[in-house]
Amino acid sequence: MAAVHDFAGLLAVVTGAGSGIGRELVAQLAGSGARVAACDIRRRAVSRTRTEVLKRWPHAHVTAHESDVSDQRAVTRLRSEVEAEHGTALHVLVNNAGVVGGASFVADEPAEWERTFEVNWHGTYLCTRAFLPMLMTAEQGVIVNVASVNALWATLGPGTAHTAYSTSKFAIRGFTESLIGDFAVHAPHLSAVLVLPGHVRTAMPAPPPSFRRSLGSQLGGYSPTSASDAATQILDGVRAGHWRIVVGEDARIIDERVRDDPWTAYS
Numbered sequence: 001m002a003a004v005h006d007f008a009g010l011l012a013v014v015t016g017a018g019s020g021i022g023r024e025l026v027a028q029l030a031g032s033g034a035r036v037a038a039c040d041i042r043r044r045a046v047s048r049t050r051t052e053v054l055k056r057w058p059h060a061h062v063t064a065h066e067s068d069v070s071d072q073r074a075v076t077r078l079r080s081e082v083e084a085e086h087g088t089a090l091h092v093l094v095n096n097a098g099v100v101g102g103a104s105f106v107a108d109e110p111a112e113w114e115r116t117f118e119v120n121w122h123g124t125y126l127c128t129r130a131f132l133p134m135l136m137t138a139e140q141g142v143i144v145n146v147a148s149v150n151a152l153w154a155t156l157g158p159g160t161a162h163t164a165y166s167t168s169k170f171a172i173r174g175f176t177e178s179l180i181g182d183f184a185v186h187a188p189h190l191s192a193v194l195v196l197p198g199h200v201r202t203a204m205p206a207p208p209p210s211f212r213r214s215l216g217s218q219l220g221g222y223s224p225t226s227a228s229d230a231a232t233q234i235l236d237g238v239r240a241g242h243w244r245i246v247v248g249e250d251a252r253i254i255d256e257r258v259r260d261d262p263w264t265a266y267s
Helices: 020-031 043-056 072-086 110-137 163-186 209-213 227-240 249-260
Strands: 011-014 035-040 062-066 092-095 141-146 190-197 244-247
Touching (some): 020 035, 110 163, 141 227, 163 190
Parallel strands (some): 011 035, 011 092, 092 141, 141 190
């Protein structure tokens, strides 16, 4: 993909911006001179993100928006708000919003399973579809889709079902990778970036002990990545023109392990 060397003056939309990686992405983008529309389903959380960013960079242009990314009408309203606040050309869309739930396809309630899929995958699709016209208007645009190590390895280790989350993240991975070829033909000024984080210290639940035990000594010494470091790695990857960004030592180990020996990945 084409590198985005400088975020200054560009417009970025970040979903899931009320905490964790999303909040840190808003902060670092604003600190780099970008105009940022921060979105989250939690109004207080995203307002706090804006307040904290403005304390660090009083002259930053950051707006806070409440929206449920799984609701098409809500996403359409979000786009209208962003256009009203910032104009019609969008340069960076970060689909970061996500939830964990509905672990077992067999044993858990369908409603929980479907909600996980709606937020993680459908939210990514709806936001990308809604903001595509604004990205097309920009001279250069990039869509950053935050998937997971579970888009590489659909488990948290033996005995721990993780189907809804893993399925949704695999969908995001396939969508992002397929966009690369689509953009090359139909929108060569656009790029798609796949982010594959491992365990990041956020409000999301930590992986169970089976995750660390699953690959034995290979995962024995890893430490979770901080949200700040994860955001830095993501933005550095975009600056460098990388379409695939693996975040965290655990994600790197799993990525290599699954590619080297996929036949025993779930043994």
